[in-house]
Amino acid sequence: MRTKALNPLPILLVDDESQILHSASLVLRGAGHAEVLTLDDSRAVLPLLAERPVGVIVLDLTMPHLSGLALLASIAAEYPEIAVIVMTATNDLPTAVECMRNGASDYLLKPVERDCLVAAVRRAVEARLLRAELLSLKDCLLANQPHQPSRFEEIVTQSSAMFAIFRYIEAVAASPQPVLISGETGTGKELIARALHRQSGRPGELVAVNVAGLDDNLFADTLFGHAKGSFTGADRARDGLIASTGDGTLFLDEIGDLSIALQVKLLRLLQDGSYYPIGADRPRQSRARIVVATHCDVKRQAEQGGFRKDLYFRLRTHHIQLPPLRERREDLPQLTLHFVEKAAASLGRPAPNVPPALFQWLENYRFPGNIRELEGLMFDAVARSQGSVLSLQSVKDAIADEGFGNRSGDAAVEFAAPAAEFPERLPTLKEAEEALIGEALRRAQGNQGVAAGLLGISRQALNKRLTRRDADGF
Numbered sequence: 001m002r003t004k005a006l007n008p009l010p011i012l013l014v015d016d017e018s019q020i021l022h023s024a025s026l027v028l029r030g031a032g033h034a035e036v037l038t039l040d041d042s043r044a045v046l047p048l049l050a051e052r053p054v055g056v057i058v059l060d061l062t063m064p065h066l067s068g069l070a071l072l073a074s075i076a077a078e079y080p081e082i083a084v085i086v087m088t089a090t091n092d093l094p095t096a097v098e099c100m101r102n103g104a105s106d107y108l109l110k111p112v113e114r115d116c117l118v119a120a121v122r123r124a125v126e127a128r129l130l131r132a133e134l135l136s137l138k139d140c141l142l143a144n145q146p147h148q149p150s151r152f153e154e155i156v157t158q159s160s161a162m163f164a165i166f167r168y169i170e171a172v173a174a175s176p177q178p179v180l181i182s183g184e185t186g187t188g189k190e191l192i193a194r195a196l197h198r199q200s201g202r203p204g205e206l207v208a209v210n211v212a213g214l215d216d217n218l219f220a221d222t223l224f225g226h227a228k229g230s231f232t233g234a235d236r237a238r239d240g241l242i243a244s245t246g247d248g249t250l251f252l253d254e255i256g257d258l259s260i261a262l263q264v265k266l267l268r269l270l271q272d273g274s275y276y277p278i279g280a281d282r283p284r285q286s287r288a289r290i291v292v293a294t295h296c297d298v299k300r301q302a303e304q305g306g307f308r309k310d311l312y313f314r315l316r317t318h319h320i321q322l323p324p325l326r327e328r329r330e331d332l333p334q335l336t337l338h339f340v341e342k343a344a345a346s347l348g349r350p351a352p353n354v355p356p357a358l359f360q361w362l363e364n365y366r367f368p369g370n371i372r373e374l375e376g377l378m379f380d381a382v383a384r385s386q387g388s389v390l391s392l393q394s395v396k397d398a399i400a401d402e403g404f405g406n407r408s409g410d411a412a413v414e415f416a417a418p419a420a421e422f423p424e425r426l427p428t429l430k431e432a433e434e435a436l437i438g439e440a441l442r443r444a445q446g447n448q449g450v451a452a453g454l455l456g457i458s459r460q461a462l463n464k465r466l467t468r469r470d471a472d473g474f
């Protein structure tokens with residue numbers, strides 16, 4: 001029997017009539033509830049609850065000394081996790097309403113039939129367990145979140161892959177070792193580097209340098225600085241970025257494009273923290289934490305000889321690999337709205353309404369430029385929108401202008417292959433619809449307009465389905 005396995009916590013019966021206690025206790029034991037406690041004095045309830053946990057209480061309303069109603073209020077306030085079923089001999093609607101308001105989970109009229117009592121207790125037990133499951137699910141989900149979400153507030157996401165990255169950042173933030181951040185262009189590598197710096201609690205700033213295209217001299221001068229008179233025009237000594245970073249974080253972007261000669265210099269810096277300003281005869285010591293980023297596959301570059309293996313091994317001590325936007329599509333609705341609002345704010349106008357169809361398009365687009373591309377598209381769309389609704393045409397044109405393929409001929413977008421895997425037992429249409437609606441609402445964070453867009457139906461159509469679902473008791 002289900003109840004037996006479901007309810008490890010005892011059930012407490014409270015009634016001043018010992019005969020009722022005896023028979024109700026027999027009924028519940030017979031229905032599989034192993035532990036049924038009884039109390040014939042309502043004043044003993046709160047002391048007992050302070051002593052031991054109880055799952056469900058079946059409470060008589062009319063009792064001497066302390067009334068069931070007064071007790072109900074105290075239990076609801078102090079032990080909200082306990083389900084309380086109220087029993088009374090008076091068929092009185094206002095009292096029933098008052099009990100439910102005070103937190104009763106059910107209301108039974110005496111004499112209570114055996115089956116009614118068993119069913120009410122089972123419902124209460126199941127509701128309690130469902131709540132407990134929900135709470136533990138919430139705990140699990142929260143456990144996947146960073147301990148200090150404010151350090152990541154610039155990063156809009158609800159992707160579990162990103163939350164795992166946040167947790168990793170928290171783990172490695174205090175380490176003095178370098179961090180390699182890789183990921184396709186526009187996936188947010190610099191944003192992650194900034195979050196890592198904030199999380200590290202290091203004094204000083206994050207200083208970002210794009211090293212792509214720097215030649216030997218420029219690299220050395222930018223990073224290491226120079227001594228006075230070290231070359232023509234060096235009429236005074238200049239600190240490089242390593243010195244001005246101090247104890248902060250030096251973020252070297254596009255590290256995959258460094259020449260082999262510069263890779264040697266970087267390796268030396270990472271190995272012993274020392275460097276020579278141009279023209280200096282004594283080394284200086286770096287205190288900065290080095291974080292590097294690349295959109296290249298440096299592992300493959302190292303295998304093929306384009307990147308020094310020793311440097312690669314040194315850099316990848318802590319490695320963060322950012323997923324492309326197409327692998328975290330659950331972030332699309334939130335990011336889209338974020339950029340629309342950001343663009344509108346920067347243009348000093350109210351954010352236009354986003355037509356749901358936009359989400360359907362974006363959902364199928366591969367975003368080779370990732371989040372930066374989405375950001376650009378939304379800024380352009382907002383800038384070109386005339387009225388209160390975001391112009392879809394402008395997004396369509398922008399995507400088409402980029403020269404990407406198109407599947408439908410209507411929306412000129414490059415579509416990803418639809419990913420649908422079916423279990424051995426095919427879901428019924430009703431089940432599939434339910435699952436799809438649930439997933440769309442989850443991705444849209446409960447926003448029905450956005451969810452409707454993801455599903456390719458109107459908001460009204462979604463609303464109709466939700467109403468039908470509720471009526472069907474899905």
Ligand SMILES: Nc1ncnc2c1ncn2[C@@H]1O[C@H](COP(=O)(O)OP(=O)(O)OP(=O)(O)O)[C@@H](O)[C@H]1O
Pocket residue numbers: 154155156157183184185186187188189190191192253293294295335371372375
């Ligand atoms: N999760 C996010 N939430 C909000 N904005 C984001 C997010 N990810 C990226 N962005 C924005 O997208 C743009 C590109 O991000 P960023 O410069 O960090 O990417 P990148 O991977 O370093 O790019 P590149 O490889 O071209 O250097 C920035 O304007 C950034 O603010």
